Amino acid sequence: MHDTSEALAPGLYLVATPIGNLKDITLRALEVLRGATLVACEDTRQTRKLMTAHGLGGAERLTAWHEHSGPAATDRLVARMQGGASVALVSDAGTPLLSDPGFALVRACRAAGVMVTALPGPSAALPALQLSGLPAERFLFAGFLPAKAGQRRRAIEDLKAVPATLIFYEAPHRLAETLADLAALLGPRPAAVARELTKRFEQVLPDRLDRLAADIAAGEPLKGEIVVLVGPPGAESREAHDLDALLAEALAGMSLRDAVAAVAGATGLPKRQVYARALELVPHAGD
Ligand code: SAM
Numbered sequence: 001m002h003d004t005s006e007a008l009a010p011g012l013y014l015v016a017t018p019i020g021n022l023k024d025i026t027l028r029a030l031e032v033l034r035g036a037t038l039v040a041c042e043d044t045r046q047t048r049k050l051m052t053a054h055g056l057g058g059a060e061r062l063t064a065w066h067e068h069s070g071p072a073a074t075d076r077l078v079a080r081m082q083g084g085a086s087v088a089l090v091s092d093a094g095t096p097l098l099s100d101p102g103f104a105l106v107r108a109c110r111a112a113g114v115m116v117t118a119l120p121g122p123s124a125a126l127p128a129l130q131l132s133g134l135p136a137e138r139f140l141f142a143g144f145l146p147a148k149a150g151q152r153r154r155a156i157e158d159l160k161a162v163p164a165t166l167i168f169y170e171a172p173h174r175l176a177e178t179l180a181d182l183a184a185l186l187g188p189r190p191a192a193v194a195r196e197l198t199k200r201f202e203q204v205l206p207d208r209l210d211r212l213a214a215d216i217a218a219g220e221p222l223k224g225e226i227v228v229l230v231g232p233p234g235a236e237s238r239e240a241h242d243l244d245a246l247l248a249e250a251l252a253g254m255s256l257r258d259a260v261a262a263v264a265g266a267t268g269l270p271k272r273q274v275y276a277r278a279l280e281l282v283p284h285a286g287d
Contacts, residue, residue: 008035008086012109015088016095016121020199022053024122030054036088040065046092066101074108081114095123099143099169124197125167128227131204132192138164145178156185168228175226179213182230190231190239196224207270247278256285
């Protein structure tokens with residue numbers, strides 16, 4: 001256990017910070033950010049805002065560090081820790097190392113025998129998974145797909161058979177083409193787009209991958225920060241099976257309208273999807 005109630009022991013502290021809502025920060029994170037000799041961050045302006053919002057002071061303790069800072073900058077930080085400094089590593093948002101810098105510094109600390117510990121906290125991947133309505137017991141965090149179309153498609157092919165919910169980070173301007181590639185290569189699996197998590201305009205759009213791709217391509221471009229999730233292979237047939245069973249039961253005792261509302265409520269599926277399937281099962285139900 002790493003007791004942070006007294007002066008911080010020398011070493012590296014990986015500190016997760018909010019992904020939107022500034023209140024999403026742990027007591028321990030505040031303690032370490034207040035007490036660290038240095039706060040290594042991607043962008044000092046961004047981290048200064050967080051420090052100011054929580055009255056942590058210490059702008060003079062901020063130092064920029066990222067993977068592109070190069071080995072010399074990493075070695076300097078490691079030397080400071082060997083000399084007794086406590087260094088808190090933060091990224092602009094969320095958990096360091098998850099699609100963010102930190103890996104090289106952790107490796108360098110490990111190689112030098114410097115203490116490393118992690119303070120868990122926010123990351124966009126987990127709330128997106130929780131809210132998606134997709135299976136959460138097994139998932140694969142795939143980070144950002146490559147920006148180049150050929151590499152992106154190969155990366156998607158590599159993930160095709162993975163028996164888990166897939167989680168991707170994506171930039172808004174690439175969302176439509178990524179969804180189109182995912183739909184083309186993975187088929188009509190259940191999926192979701194989660195955006196602006198923990199912020200004022202938080203939104204989750206659960207739908208079948210092909211329909212999501214078509215809707216996003218046809219509508220206004222989505223803004224903000226985005227996570228794309230795709231259910232495991234086979235989930236599409238399992239979902240269809242569950243939907244059919246629920247619809248059959250509901251239609252036996254209710255009007256079409258009530259049955260669709262009840263099943264949409266129970267499954268979280270869009271009403272129009274449930275309605276379309278109800279009409280396929282009982283073609284004259286809508287007459
Ligand atoms: N380290 C961060 C984490 O733990 O989530 C991720 C950093 S990565 C550079 C930034 C990407 O994370 C964004 O492009 C978006 O895909 C995702 N992201 C970050 N904050 C988010 C939020 N509030 N809502 C949805 N996605 C978010």
